[in-house]
Amino acid sequence: MPHAQLESFEFVSDVDGPHLLVLGAIHGDEHCGPQAITQIIKEFESGQRTIKKGKVTFIPVCNPRAYAQGVRFIDHNLNRNIKRREDTRGIYEYELMNALCPYLESADIMLDIHSYQVGGKPFAFVNSLEGQEVEISRAIGAEYIVTGNVEAYRNTRSVEDKMSVGTQEYVLTFGGEGIIFECGQHEDPKSLINAKQAIEKILAFLGLCEGVHDSGRNVPVITLKKTFMKKGEGHLSKDWSNFDRLKQGDVIAQFDDGSELICPEDGVFVLPKANVTVGYEFGYLGQAVGE
Ligand SMILES: [Zn+2]
Numbered sequence: 637m638p639h640a641q642l643e644s645f646e647f648v649s650d651v652d653g654p655h656l657l658v659l660g661a662i663h664g665d666e667h668c669g670p671q672a673i674t675q676i677i678k679e680f681e682s683g684q685r686t687i688k689k690g691k692v693t694f695i696p697v698c699n700p701r702a703y704a705q706g707v708r709f710i711d712h713n714l715n716r717n718i719k720r721r722e723d724t725r726g727i728y729e730y731e732l733m734n735a736l737c738p739y740l741e742s743a744d745i746m747l748d749i750h751s752y753q754v755g756g757k758p759f760a761f762v763n764s765l766e767g768q769e770v771e772i773s774r775a776i777g778a779e780y781i782v783t784g785n786v787e788a789y790r791n792t793r794s795v796e797d798k799m800s801v802g803t804q805e806y807v808l809t810f811g812g813e814g815i816i817f818e819c820g821q822h823e824d825p826k827s828l829i830n831a832k833q834a835i836e837k838i839l840a841f842l843g844l845c846e847g848v849h850d851s852g853r854n855v856p857v858i859t860l861k862k863t864f865m866k867k868g869e870g871h872l873s874k875d876w877s878n879f880d881r882l883k884q885g886d887v888i889a890q891f892d893d894g895s896e897l898i899c900p901e902d903g904v905f906v907l908p909k910a911n912v913t914v915g916y917e918f919g920y921l922g923q924a925v926g927e
Pocket residue numbers: 662663666750751
């Protein structure tokens with residue numbers, strides 16, 4: 637397989653400042669990132685927007701083949717088990733990771749733009765409650781801030797730790813900070829508006845461009861406690877919405893073998909997904925920090 641290439645756009649100031657990396661379409665079925673990033677690139681190219689300090693790198697489409705086909709991925713979820721590999725074993729996303737890793741390694745701050753299956757408000761995943769990821773998430777319009785991705789995977793014995801390394805965790809291991817911004821439902825036009833505003837606001841918050849941001853708002857912080865795995869054929873017990881309240885003992889899902897997935901503790905349902913393949917997650921149990 638020839639080496640996969642990624643199209644990137646870079647805008648650099650003579651004045652020192654942070655290096656921001658903005659990613660779209662890590663998942664090929666998510667359109668708001670590429671569209672919003674393309675609009676912002678046009679603003680830079682037309683001179684309507686200028687960079688005051690630092691550097692911003694945009695990769696509008698991180699999974700070009702999946703994006704062209706409108707599917708989440710080709711061979712492997714690009715946001716799982718990210719690392720450089722000498723032997724990519726013919727797996728397209730492993731080729732992409734080799735192209736993507738140098739960008740992730742050199743960024744001070746990464747904004748990775750996604751959309752999701754169930755409708756709802758924009759929210760952010762952060763690595764840590766320390767540092768500036770939480771404040772950036774507030775600044776760019778998140779209505780919820782979710783942390784504890786890695787821990788949620790580690791609490792699931794059936795999934796290896798290494799699977800939890802997505803863009804965000806990879807950036808962290810190279811000393812950067814990373815925010816995954818979930819803009820809304822895949823097909824909702826509001827997701828594009830949220831994505832574009834998030835880019836405008838992070839550029840303003842970091843001082844890379846003129847503009848306003850929403851820093852200082854009070855936003856609930858949710859920690860992920862457990863992954864709800866689809867261990868066999870089955871379905872969610874109802875049409876769950878994102879951040880629905882959960883009670884200990886609630887039936888999350890029913891499997892075809894007659895067994896049930898029971899909620900172990902009170903909390904909220906983060907990112908419920910009805911249409912998932914066996915071996916992947918139905919979603920996560922989250923709990924509000926400080927509750
Ligand atoms: Zn995604």
